[in-house]
Amino acid sequence: MSPTQTAQLMDGTSLAKRIVDEAAAKAAEISRHTGTSPCLATVLVGEDPASATYVRMKRARCAKAGIQSRHVALPATTTTAELIGRFQVQ
Numbered sequence: 303m304s305p306t307q308t309a310q311l312m313d314g315t316s317l318a319k320r321i322v323d324e325a326a327a328k329a330a331e332i333s334r335h336t337g338t339s340p341c342l343a344t345v346l347v348g349e350d351p352a353s354a355t356y357v358r359m360k361r362a363r364c365a366k367a368g369i370q371s372r373h374v375a376l377p378a379t380t381t382t383a384e385l386i387g388r389f390q391v392q
Contacts, residue, residue: 325367341370348378
């Protein structure tokens with residue numbers, strides 16, 4: 303910031319709402335043009351509380367934006383090979 307600039311307080315709530323509204327408009331446009339709705343897939347391996355909260359927040363934002371979400375919860379004992387095998391396209 304240069305000496306002549308002043309800091310500006312950012313309203314995070316309004317900014318977040320605007321971003322979600324813009325994403326909703328874009329999702330609706332994609333759905334109209336393609337006949338397919340955008341979708342976010344989340345995979346949670348184990349039960350880490352912070353990760354579970356993060357995933358829950360992402361899914362809630364998707365709902366607000368009219369974006370589908372799919373969630374897969376796997377046990378903490380899931381190996382990398384099992385994880386990759388579960389989602390590998392054949």
